[in-house]
Structure formats: structure tokens, C-alpha cells
Amino acid sequence: MSGILIRGASLMGGDRADIRIADGAIVAVGSASAESGDHVIDADGLVALPGLVDLHTHLREPGGEASETVLTGTRAAAAGGFTAVFAMANTTPVADTAGVVEQVEALGRQHGYATVRPIGAVTVGLAGQQLAELGAMAASRAQVRVFSDDGHCVADPLMMRRALEYVAAFDGVVAQHAQEPRLTEGAQMNEGPLSGELGLTGWPAAAEESIIARDVLLAEHTNSRLHVCHVSTAGSVDVVRWAKARGILVTAEVTPHHLLLTDETARDYDARFKVNPPLRRAEDVAALRAAVADGTIDIVATDHAPHPDESKECAWSEAAFGMVGLESALSVVQHALVDTGMLDWASVARVLSTTPAHIGRLAGYDRPLSVGAPAHLTLVDPAASRTWSPGELRGRSRNTPYTGLTLPGRVVATVHGGVPTVLDGALVDAETVAAAAGTGR
Amino acid sequence: MRHLLTTKDLARDDAVRILDVAEEMAATADREVKKLPALRGKTIVNLFFEDSTRTRLSFESAAKRLSADVITFSAKGSSVSKGESLKDTAQTLVAMGADAIVVRHHASGAAHRLAHAGWIDAAIINAGDGTHEHPTQALLDAFTLRRRLHGEDARGRALDGARVVIVGDILHSRVARSNVWLLATLGAEVHLVAPRTLQPAGIEAWPATVHELLDDALATGPDAVMMLRIQRERMHDAFFPTEREYARIWGLTAERFAALPADTIVMHPGPMNRGLEIASVAADSTRSTVLEQVTNGVSIRMAVLYLLVSGTDGGRA
Amino acid sequence: MSARPVLQTADIARALRRIAHEILEARRGDGRLVFLGIPTRGAALAERLHAIVEEIEPGVAEAGTLDVTMHRDDLGRSATRAPSPTRIPSGGIDDAVVVLVDDVLFSGRTVRAALDALADHGRPRAVRLAALVDRGHRELPIRADFVGKNLPSATSERVFVRLTEVDGVDEVAISS
Numbered sequence: 001m002s003g004i005l006i007r008g009a010s011l012m013g014g015d016r017a018d019i020r021i022a023d024g025a026i027v028a029v030g031s032a033s034a035e036s037g038d039h040v041i042d043a044d045g046l047v048a049l050p051g052l053v054d055l056h057t058h059l060r061e062p063g064g065e066a067s068e069t070v071l072t073g074t075r076a077a078a079a080g081g082f083t084a085v086f087a088m089a090n091t092t093p094v095a096d097t098a099g100v101v102e103q104v105e106a107l108g109r110q111h112g113y114a115t116v117r118p119i120g121a122v123t124v125g126l127a128g129q130q131l132a133e134l135g136a137m138a139a140s141r142a143q144v145r146v147f148s149d150d151g152h153c154v155a156d157p158l159m160m161r162r163a164l165e166y167v168a169a170f171d172g173v174v175a176q177h178a179q180e181p182r183l184t185e186g187a188q189m190n191e192g193p194l195s196g197e198l199g200l201t202g203w204p205a206a207a208e209e210s211i212i213a214r215d216v217l218l219a220e221h222t223n224s225r226l227h228v229c230h231v232s233t234a235g236s237v238d239v240v241r242w243a244k245a246r247g248i249l250v251t252a253e254v255t256p257h258h259l260l261l262t263d264e265t266a267r268d269y270d271a272r273f274k275v276n277p278p279l280r281r282a283e284d285v286a287a288l289r290a291a292v293a294d295g296t297i298d299i300v301a302t303d304h305a306p307h308p309d310e311s312k313e314c315a316w317s318e319a320a321f322g323m324v325g326l327e328s329a330l331s332v333v334q335h336a337l338v339d340t341g342m343l344d345w346a347s348v349a350r351v352l353s354t355t356p357a358h359i360g361r362l363a364g365y366d367r368p369l370s371v372g373a374p375a376h377l378t379l380v381d382p383a384a385s386r387t388w389s390p391g392e393l394r395g396r397s398r399n400t401p402y403t404g405l406t407l408p409g410r411v412v413a414t415v416h417g418g419v420p421t422v423l424d425g426a427l428v429d430a431e432t433v434a435a436a437a438g439t440g441r
Numbered sequence: 442m443r444h445l446l447t448t449k450d451l452a453r454d455d456a457v458r459i460l461d462v463a464e465e466m467a468a469t470a471d472r473e474v475k476k477l478p479a480l481r482g483k484t485i486v487n488l489f490f491e492d493s494t495r496t497r498l499s500f501e502s503a504a505k506r507l508s509a510d511v512i513t514f515s516a517k518g519s520s521v522s523k524g525e526s527l528k529d530t531a532q533t534l535v536a537m538g539a540d541a542i543v544v545r546h547h548a549s550g551a552a553h554r555l556a557h558a559g560w561i562d563a564a565i566i567n568a569g570d571g572t573h574e575h576p577t578q579a580l581l582d583a584f585t586l587r588r589r590l591h592g593e594d595a596r597g598r599a600l601d602g603a604r605v606v607i608v609g610d611i612l613h614s615r616v617a618r619s620n621v622w623l624l625a626t627l628g629a630e631v632h633l634v635a636p637r638t639l640q641p642a643g644i645e646a647w648p649a650t651v652h653e654l655l656d657d658a659l660a661t662g663p664d665a666v667m668m669l670r671i672q673r674e675r676m677h678d679a680f681f682p683t684e685r686e687y688a689r690i691w692g693l694t695a696e697r698f699a700a701l702p703a704d705t706i707v708m709h710p711g712p713m714n715r716g717l718e719i720a721s722v723a724a725d726s727t728r729s730t731v732l733e734q735v736t737n738g739v740s741i742r743m744a745v746l747y748l749l750v751s752g753t754d755g756g757r758a
Numbered sequence: 759m760s761a762r763p764v765l766q767t768a769d770i771a772r773a774l775r776r777i778a779h780e781i782l783e784a785r786r787g788d789g790r791l792v793f794l795g796i797p798t799r800g801a802a803l804a805e806r807l808h809a810i811v812e813e814i815e816p817g818v819a820e821a822g823t824l825d826v827t828m829h830r831d832d833l834g835r836s837a838t839r840a841p842s843p844t845r846i847p848s849g850g851i852d853d854a855v856v857v858l859v860d861d862v863l864f865s866g867r868t869v870r871a872a873l874d875a876l877a878d879h880g881r882p883r884a885v886r887l888a889a890l891v892d893r894g895h896r897e898l899p900i901r902a903d904f905v906g907k908n909l910p911s912a913t914s915e916r917v918f919v920r921l922t923e924v925d926g927v928d929e930v931a932i933s934s
Binding site: 191193194195196197198199200202266269270310312314315316317318432 | 449513528549554573615641643
Binding site: 458459461462464465468472473474476477478479482507596747748751752753 | 761825828829833836837838840841842843844853860874877878879880883
């Protein structure tokens with residue numbers, strides 16, 4: 001595999017430097033010169049970030065290939081600057097056995113666009129009745145460390161307690177989709193004045209906050225790690241902040257869409273804005289942004305949820321919940337946090353790469369853009385600007401909420417383990433990536 | 442006016458105009474020939490995803506009295522029940538030549554999507570979408586109230602100063618929502634009564650006074666009391682403990698009815714749960730407008746169809 | 759735009775008085791008369807004719823209005839119009855002589871619509887037409903039985919009728 005020389009990139013928004021990559025690793029940072037056969041990238045004006053890591057993605061394969069596959073999903077990831085994705089377990093069949101998680105991991109490795117780390121279900125079939133074989137999944141080739149019934153809440157408090165205790169043995173973490181089911185039956189959007197006006201069943205903030213409150217106390221009691229998926233309310237932020245102050249081992253994530261959009265988008269009943277947890281109030285968006293800035297929320301994770309057109313082009317209450325988000329994540333984070341002065345690029349690297357990798361126990365991301373580290377990185381042009389449309393998407397589905405918005409930034413190149421997956425703003429073709437992935441490192 | 446989707450977006454002038462045109466439509470019911478040729482050659486489609494014999498017949502009757510061709514498409518046993526989407530169904534109907542579509546759907550916002558998603562180009566009339574709005578019901582309620590208050594002098598008038606109490610499951614009621622916006626627009630003073638479990642979020646901001654007990658609202662001496670149907674199944678989702686308790690606190694019992702001012706009218710959109718939200722003595726009294734609400738429904742729907750479909754500024758231009 | 763007055767208050771009053779006498783003469787002393795004015799100004803004229811007839815022969819006539827909006831043949835070609843009230847006197851029109859009253863007779867289409875509208879209410883013994891002004895240019899085979907003034911005009915010209923009840927003044931004018 002040939003080397004890559006990146007000339008004059010701003011390292012995480014800081015000083016400009018050259019980066020040379022060879023044999024899947026970063027071999028020089030600072031002033032470097034090209035060797036013969038190197039692919040040279042002029043990175044003047046570009047920001048170099050460590051490859052982004054998404055702790056919450058839905059790849060839909062096996063079973064949901066009409067919406068997305070491991071191939072199309074990891075291509076979308078690479079286009080968004082991601083080099084690793086954690087794939088949620090709510091597939092068909094559910095990823096609750098070593099067999100399924102190994103299949104998903106292998107597909108990711110074959111295609112080569114990104115490292116795919118499957119997330120294992122907490123309970124068999126996501127049914128909340130019986131623990132899945134968490135140990136077997138941890139020991140499998142997929143090395144599962146993150147367990148989640150996402151899509152569903154682990155609502156039974158006893159089941160949640162047991163799961164928290166059980167995964168500690170293999171340094172695992174339970175990632176909770178916090179949604180008290182009895183308070184959210186038939187819920188369609190944030191419970192508030194707008195839901196009352198529109199006649200859509202409300203999803204009260206307390207249904208999320210009460211589960212998080214319960215879980216952090218259980219995590220404290222069992223002395224185990226807890227991760228809270230897609231935090232969406234100011235109240236949830238307060239609970240997490242309180243828990244961290246007590247020394248509880250809790251980490252939290254927020255999606256890009258919860259950093260930008262509010263429930264007002266539901267006014268037109270356009271189901272592209274229907275998501276779980278729902279878009280909330282402007283006060284919640286502000287609280288979430290501040291929480292990312294002050295570290296109460298540790299990471300940004302996309303909750304990339306592809307759905308076919310017919311699941312969105314219908315009445316709101318009949319539509320599926322979810323939005324795609326891999327391709328737009330970095331732009332939305334730049335728009336909501338960097339361009340507003342709340343976060344610098346180094347912190348973007350922290351919330352979108354180093355920390356998610358750490359939570360998921362994914363190796364190779366703890367020394368970003370350093371000599372000797374695996375060559376996972378992305379180059380972003382922060383001065384670029386795009387009017388968003390489904391044409392910017394690279395996955396199989398088109399359910400994006402940002403159509404018509406002007407978003408800053410554009411991924412110019414992505415390198416995964418030394419293999420370029422995006423060059424000149426365009427995806428490298430699948431055969432080349434797969435071949436390089438097969439032979440490389 | 443291109444569509445009639447909500448009363449929330451209905452301006453006062455447009456609302457009064459609909460009521461006035463409905464007066465003329467009502468007059469045809471007393472004539473030898475009850476038909477008008479105004480919509481001859483136009484095709485009205487009733488697209489009913491939710492079963493509703495009364496509203497469907499009312500719209501059919503209205504369209505036929507205007508000499509329009511009517512096609513009724515109800516969900517049971519149709520391609521819709523076989524999984525055809527709202528979008529495909531609507532496009533098929535317009536391809537068959539529908540000038541206007543009257544749509545009733547169990548999902549809030551369905552009429553709005555049909556009107557604004559860009560799938561079709563036809564006038565859309567919302568005949569009830571989920572728990573969101575039922576504008577023609579509110580219009581016929583306002584028409585009924587206006588006639589009872591002003592009789593022959595009703596034309597050109599709104600409902601300024603009228604005091605109306607609406608009682609029941611506000612949370613799940615599209616009739617309540619449509620009535621609140623329209624009555625307020627027409628200048629009425631609106632009072633809402635429901636146990637807190639059946640009040641929607643944000644009701645404090647609605648143009649109405651909210652009471653938790655029916656007796657408090659009735660003490661204001663209303664011109665009209667509108668009882669909403671309560672679904673017995675709500676008991677099982679803990680909205681209220683028993684029918685007995687609901688009727689005792691929020692029902693228009695014989696005692697409450699007897700204590701009303703002599704001129705207060707009693708309204709109900711139907712169908713009624715006698716003995717639950719309304720006592721028979723109230724439902725059957727001369728002050729009950731239940732049956733004339735049904736008659737007025739046809740006149741209102743004739744007015745709406747005429748105004749939306751006949752000229753070049755409505756229907757298919 | 760210059761409007762040339764053609765009839766003033768006194769002319770209009772004289773014309774209506776003459777029409778009222780002609781109507782009574784044609785009646786030959788028997789049968790109910792029902793004046794139905796076409797809103798807006800035809801209705802005012804119908805009331806005036808009724809009042810004059812009541813002076814001469816009380817009790818033989820009634821008056822009301824007949825709105826023709828729903829029966830127009832041009833409904834789909836212009837913006838929606840709201841209809842005016844139709845008030846048929848309590849005796850109805852069956853077997854009566856109905857006198858349709860309008861301010862200006864032009865293409866004849868309004869009268870055609872009025873005849874259709876009338877058919878929804880019953881079967882009169884006869885229908886007559888009284889118009890304050892007949893300006894010619896008929897597009898249908900319709901003629902007035904009683905005319906206040908014949909006013910030959912070019913189609914490009916516009917005829918204005920103003921009545922006290924509606925416009926505060928009595929006047930007929932034509933503009934070129």
C-alpha cells in the first residue's frame with residue numbers, strides 16, 4: 001500500500017503541520033517530505049481531525065438491507081469523516097448472539113470503509129425478559145464491549161441492575177435508551193403546547209429523565225459503568241451533571257439533530273422530523289449545547305437511522321422514527337458548536353473521536369494524530385458551505401431533516417487505517433477500498 | 442380559500458361568509474327542488490379512512506344537493522386496507538378527476554399532508570384528522586348557535602359575547618380543538634371543562650378559561666353547553682376511575698340541566714352516551730340542538746364545497 | 759372615464775310608475791302578482807314597484823328576492839361569489855304571475871339563470887320580465903315585457919344604475 005503525505009493541515013484547528021502515513025500508521029508529524037509513490041494531499045486551509053468514531057449507528061444489516069447495509073452505511077460514515085462505527089443491535093435477527101455480531105464485524109472488515117464494532121443486545125430479542133449471552137459476545141471476534149437494547153428501554157429495574165453488574169466482568173458498558181414505556185405509549189413528539197395543538201400524543205421529558213435518574217443510582221449502587229444514549233432534555237443534563245458530581249461512572253451522548261432542531265419542525269406534520277427521542281424545546285437545545293461544551297455530555301453520536309421513503313411520506317403517526325446523520329454530523333456540530341464559539345476543533349476531536357472510542361474500548365484512538373498511532377484521520381474544509389439536500393447523502397436512505405439548510409464544512413479526505421476512503425471530497429470506490437483493506441496493515 | 446384544513450387558520454371574515462352562505466343553502470331544504478346546479482360537472486371524492494357513516498352521509502348529501510358527482514372511497518375492503526399508502530390513494534383519485542377530496546383519517550395531520558406534500562393538486566377538506574381538527578363540525582356548531590341566538594337576523598353576524606362551555610375529553614377531541622379556535626375567532630367567550638388528565642399540554646395558552654369542575658363553569662351562566670362524547674375505554678388508561686365518577690362530576694345530569702338558565706342550549710356532536718356525559722332529559726329537551734346540528738351539517742358542508750370548488754380561485758383552477 | 763347621466767331621480771320615478779300601470783293593465787284584473795327582484799338593485803326596484811302597485815290596487819301583489827348566483831352559467835370562470843338571500847313570499851309562486859325585476863337587461867344570461875332558479879321553487883302561471891334599462895346585445899333569446907328606458911349602447915360602454923337604497927342616489931349613467 002502506498003504512503004500518503006498530507007501537506008500543511010491545521011492539526012485539530014491548531015498549528016499547521018505535515019502528516020505522513022505509511023503501512024497503516026502515522027509515521028511523521030511536523031515537517032515531512034513525500035517518498036516515491038506517495039499520494040500527496042495539499043491540505044492548505046484544511047483541518048485535520050482524528051478519524052471520527054460514532055458510538056451509535058444503525059446499519060440495518062442483517063434484515064433491513066432495503067434501508068441500509070454495512071457497505072452503504074460505512075460508505076456514508078466515511079463520507080462524514082468517520083473511521084469507526086458502533087452498530088446497534090436492533091437488526092433482524094437481533095444481535096444477541098456471538099454469531100450475529102461476528103457476521104456484522106466481518107462485513108465491516110471486508111468492505112474496509114470503517115471499523116465496525118457491533119453493539120450487543122442486553123436482552124434476548126430486545127424483549128427485556130432474559131439477559132443475552134453478553135459474555136459470549138464479548139469474547140467473540142467482534143469484541144463487544146457496548147451493550148444496548150436501543151430502540152427499546154431496559155425498563156425492568158431488576159434487569160437493568162443485573163446487566164450493569166454482569167458486564168463489569170469484561171469491562172463492558174450498558175448503553176441505555178432512556179424511555180419509560182408506560183409514559184410514552186403511542187407517543188409521537190415532544191409533549192408540550194405544540195403537541196396539544198397538533199393533536200399528536202406527547203412524549204414527556206420526565207419519561208427520559210426518570211429512567212436516567214434511576215439508572216445512575218443503580219450504576220452507583222453496583223459500581224458499574226453506564227452510558228446514556230441520545231440525551232434530549234435539559235432535565236436529563238441536570239441529572240447527569242448531578243451523577244458525575246457524585247463520582248458515578250456515567251457517560252452521555254447527544255445527537256447532532258438535538259443540538260440544532262426543535263419540536264417546532266413538527267408543525268407541518270412532515271415526518272422527516274419524527275425521531276425518538278423527539279426534538280424538544282429551544283431551551284433544551286441550549287442546555288445540550290452548553291453541556292457538550294462543559295463536558296457533562298461526553299460525546300456526540302449520530303443515531304443514524306435510515307428508513308425508506310414510504311416510511312416517511314405518510315401521515316406522521318404512521319411514519320417511522322429516525323433520521324440519517326452520518327454525512328451531516330460534523331457539519332451540524334460545526335454549525336451548532338464551533339461556529340458559535342462554544343467548542344474548538346480540539347474539543348470536536350474529543351467528543352467525536354477520542355472519547356467515544358474510549359467508552360467503547362476501541363483501540364487506536366487514544367493518541368490522535370501522533371506518530372506511531374494507527375492512521376485514522378479526516379481532513380475537513382471548515383470554510384466550505386453547502387445547502388443540504390438528499391444529494392449530499394451516500395447511504396441507501398434519504399431521510400435527512402436538513403434539506404434546505406445551509407451547513408458549513410465539508411469532508412475532503414478520510415483515511416481508515418492508512419487506506420483512503422474519501423479523496424477530493426468523493427468516496428473511493430468499493431473495489432479499491434476492499435482490496436486495500438484485504439492487503440493492508 | 443383553497444383548502445379547509447383547520448379552524449385555527451380560518452379568518453373571521455371567511456368564517457362569517459361560510460355561515461352566511463350556509464343560510465342560503467339551508468333555505469333550499471324547504472323548496473320543492475332541493476338541488477342547486479352550482480357544482481354540476483365537478484367531482485367530489487369522499488376519502489374516508491376512518492369509519493363514519495354520519496359525516497360521510499352528510500358530505501355526500503351536501504355534494505349531491507349541489508349537483509356534483511360524488512365518489513365515496515372508504516377504507517374497509519379497499520386497496521387502502523391492503524396497504525396502499527395515503528399518497529398513492531390520493532394520486533389515483535386525482536388521476537380519476539377529483540376536483541376536491543373530503544378526507545377523514547385516524548392520523549392527525551393527514552389532511553395537512555395531502556394539501557401540502559406536493560403529491561396532488563385538488564382542494565382538500567378536512568372531515569376529521571385524528572385528534573387534531575374537525576373544522577366543518579365547528580362551523581356547523583357555530584351556525585347552530587348563531588341561529589339559536591339571532592334567528593332571522595343571523596346573517597352577517599358572528600358570535601361576539603356568546604358564552605360557551607365545552608365539557609369532556611379535550612385531550613383527544615378534534616371537535617373541541619376546532620370549536621375553541623373558531624368560537625374565539627367569532628368573538629365568543631369559551632370555557633373548557635375537563636379533569637386534568639384529559640387536558641392537553643399547553644391548554645393554559647388557549648383562548649379559553651379552563652375549569653376542572655363542571656359546576657364552576659356552569660356557574661358563569663352560559664348561553665350554550667357543549668358536551669363531548671367520552672370514550673368508555675379511557676377508563677382503562679387511568680384517565681378517570683369509573684364512569685360513575687365521571688358522570689357525577691363532569692356529566693350534564695338532570696340536576697345540572699334543571700339548574701341551567703332557561704335559554705341555555707345544550708349541544709352534542711354525537712353520538713351520545715346517554716347517562717354518561719349527558720342525561721336523557723337534557724338530550725331530549727327543546728333546548729337540545731343535537732338534531733338540528735345534523736341538519737345544519739349538510740348546509741355548512743354545502744357552503745364549504747361551494748366556496749372551495751365552484752370558482753376559479755378554488756378547486757382546480 | 760366620463761359618465762353621461764341618462765336618467766335622474768324624476769325620470770326613474772316616472773318610468774317605474776308607468777311600468778307598474780302596464781303590469782296591472784296586463785294582469786286584466788285577476789291572479790296573484792309576485793315581484794321577485796334579482797339582488798342587489800333588482801331587489802330594490804321590486805320593492806318600489808310593489809309599493810306603487812299597492813297604492814293603486816292594494817292586496818294583489820307581494821314582493822321578494824330571487825338570487826341567481828348558483829344558477830349562473832359562468833361559475834367556473836371567475837372567482838367564487840357568495841350568494842345573496844332568496845326570499846319567496848309566503849304564498850309561494852305556484853299559479854301566480856311572477857314578475858322578475860332587474861336593473862339592466864344586457865346579455866340575458868342573468869335572466870336565464872333566474873328562470874332556472876325559479877323552477878326550483880314551483881310552477882308559476884306565467885313569468886314576466888321588468889327591467890329599468892334595456893341596453894341591447896342579447897346573447898340568448900330573451901326579451902323584457904316591461905322596460906323603463908331603451909338605451910342603445912356599444913358593448914365597450916358601461917351602464918351604471920345607482921339607487922338610493924343601495925348607492926344613496928337615483929341615477930342611470932353610461933360611460934364610454
